[in-house]
Amino acid sequence: MSTLEQMYQQVILDHAKHPVGRGLVDVASVAGHLAGESHQVNPTCGDEVTLRVDVTPEGSVAGVSWEGQGCSISQASVSVMTSLVEGADLAEVARLDGLFHDLMSSRGKGLDDDAAEDALGDATAFTGVSQYPARIKCALLGWAALKDSLARSGALATS
Amino acid sequence: MTTTTVRPGDPALQPAETGSLSTTELAAVRADFPLLERTVRGGQPLVYLDSAATSQKPQVVLDTEVDFYEQRNAAVHRGAHQLAEEATEAFEQARASVAAFVGADEGEIVWQPGATAAINVVAYAFSNATLGRGGEAAARFRLAPGDEIVVTEAEHHANLVPWQELAARTGAVLRWIPVGDDGRLDLTTLDEVVTERTKVLAFGHVSNVTGAIAPVATLVAAAKRVGALTVLDACQSVPNMPVDLHALDVDFAAFSGHKMLGPTGVGALYGRRELLEAMPPTVTGGSMVEVVTMETTTYAPPPQRFEAGTQMVAQAVGMGCAAQYLDELGMAGVARHETELAAEMLKIVDIPGVRVIGPLDTADRLAVVSFVVDGVHAHDVGQVLDDKGIAVRVGHHCAQPLHRRFGVAATARASASVYTTVEEVVAFREALAGVRAFFGAE
Numbered sequence A: 001m002s003t004l005e006q007m008y009q010q011v012i013l014d015h016a017k018h019p020v021g022r023g024l025v026d027v028a029s030v031a032g033h034l035a036g037e038s039h040q041v042n043p044t045c046g047d048e049v050t051l052r053v054d055v056t057p058e059g060s061v062a063g064v065s066w067e068g069q070g071c072s073i074s075q076a077s078v079s080v081m082t083s084l085v086e087g088a089d090l091a092e093v094a095r096l097d098g099l100f101h102d103l104m105s106s107r108g109k110g111l112d113d114d115a116a117e118d119a120l121g122d123a124t125a126f127t128g129v130s131q132y133p134a135r136i137k138c139a140l141l142g143w144a145a146l147k148d149s150l151a152r153s154g155a156l157a158t159s
Numbered sequence B: 001m002t003t004t005t006v007r008p009g010d011p012a013l014q015p016a017e018t019g020s021l022s023t024t025e026l027a028a029v030r031a032d033f034p035l036l037e038r039t040v041r042g043g044q045p046l047v048y049l050d051s052a053a054t055s056q057k058p059q060v061v062l063d064t065e066v067d068f069y070e071q072r073n074a075a076v077h078r079g080a081h082q083l084a085e086e087a088t089e090a091f092e093q094a095r096a097s098v099a100a101f102v103g104a105d106e107g108e109i110v111w112q113p114g115a116t117a118a119i120n121v122v123a124y125a126f127s128n129a130t131l132g133r134g135g136e137a138a139a140r141f142r143l144a145p146g147d148e149i150v151v152t153e154a155e156h157h158a159n160l161v162p163w164q165e166l167a168a169r170t171g172a173v174l175r176w177i178p179v180g181d182d183g184r185l186d187l188t189t190l191d192e193v194v195t196e197r198t199k200v201l202a203f204g205h206v207s208n209v210t211g212a213i214a215p216v217a218t219l220v221a222a223a224k225r226v227g228a229l230t231v232l233d234a235c236q237s238v239p240n241m242p243v244d245l246h247a248l249d250v251d252f253a254a255f256s257g258h259k260m261l262g263p264t265g266v267g268a269l270y271g272r273r274e275l276l277e278a279m280p281p282t283v284t285g286g287s288m289v290e291v292v293t294m295e296t297t298t299y300a301p302p303p304q305r306f307e308a309g310t311q312m313v314a315q316a317v318g319m320g321c322a323a324q325y326l327d328e329l330g331m332a333g334v335a336r337h338e339t340e341l342a343a344e345m346l347k348i349v350d351i352p353g354v355r356v357i358g359p360l361d362t363a364d365r366l367a368v369v370s371f372v373v374d375g376v377h378a379h380d381v382g383q384v385l386d387d388k389g390i391a392v393r394v395g396h397h398c399a400q401p402l403h404r405r406f407g408v409a410a411t412a413r414a415s416a417s418v419y420t421t422v423e424e425v426v427a428f429r430e431a432l433a434g435v436r437a438f439f440g441a442e
């Protein structure tokens, strides 16, 4: 595989074309649920994502919805992240966020940790992206929006 | 000096009055740029189509800078030793070269760290004059609430944000000339936008997105009719076409060294002599003063009044060398070369799914071509081109309002310089033709 093909894995191209969770959903005011929204922009390339998260009283992610525009890497990354974190509890979300950041700092080498890569699932397809310093921030845009929307929901303070 | 066998200025190689750079001449030019020899992404030749962001540098510019540090380095305009004399002479000679290159007098060129800084000097001078600095002499620079500052929708942020800020500080109103669907300024409402209330008209000579050359004469005439001062952002014109600031009759102009084959960290502010004389300083400190007491200071005449602190002497000397290099090459020939390249670049409109943002003909435009590819984001386009060793810029190119005007967040942009070849543009077109297939865009 060329480095270009390593970057644009089929999984990424598929998610970019058929994104999961795209289209903002009104978070119904279900008793005890916490909701948060975040808008993140990548000022150098204009990529944007607005993301909403719905957290159950028990502290797990009930749903993520988002709207965005940008390159295939940024859009696919939000999509993959959405499928990954739905249903996860907040401690697990924090762990995945840490693992994904580690992956993005791996300069194309991956995590060398099977358990970690299993946990990241499709998100490991972004390993190739970490070879391109200019594109790492594209892959991290959605993760930044998730973290911020969780903080805004107040769920992090209570968990 | 470099040791290529054929120098660009060699009379035997001068392009015919109507011709562009000859093949031999272009080969000689390319041999002057060491970076163009390197390979990228696994040994492929570099196709550098990002000169509008920053140009590459000829060996002679690099050598001149090194030579300055090796032989002449000293503080300029002070000290009574031989080195100080030589450094000052090199510094002022560079100013003269840059002035001659753009049709200005020596005293009208102020060294600045770049075009952005240069434009800010003018904007802050207005601000300071509005606060009463500069006294009666600076009355032309005073703004009152209700006065208007006019820019265009095509501006680089460097020629927009400083004016927004000036308006916010003074209560003046910012207005703009719109851009038409063809990427050129839409002048149909010019008389409604530029009125008796207009105090400044700031506009780009050549857009760094569309490549369109602005109708300077029309805009200057409109400004003069109402007594407004004109500020020309000449960043993209000075490196790529003949520019004679006196003939253009603008009041101020700004351009950067690094886009015209010179070093980073240096640029120039041009101001008509009597305006620079009347303008209050912005950045203050050492080297720009006459008499300093504990209470007050009197300021040096221009250009020193606007050159506070230790200057970027080596870079200025490098920029002077770059101006001479381009001058020897002949800017008329350079402009014709770029028109040819623009024509080659514009052929990308024949690739299915490719849309150019900007004029589709080569009249009054340079070889700066921004485009979108249906179904593929600009960043992804750039990545596929990069995989073939082709360097283009992606994003909004510091012109978000212009991108918004065309309903796009980002474009990819190919741009040329003196050393760009038709073969490189062909390689770019071929690579671009494969982009949609790679992403499976229908």
Ligand SMILES: Cc1ncc(COP(=O)(O)O)c(C=O)c1O
Binding pocket: B052, B053, B114, B115, B116, B117, B156, B158, B159, B204, B206, B207, B208, B233, B235, B236, B256, B258, B267, B398
């Ligand atoms: C049209 C235009 N104006 C202003 C600038 C700013 O120049 P600099 O960044 O060198 O100050 C640029 C370069 O990016 C430009 O292309």
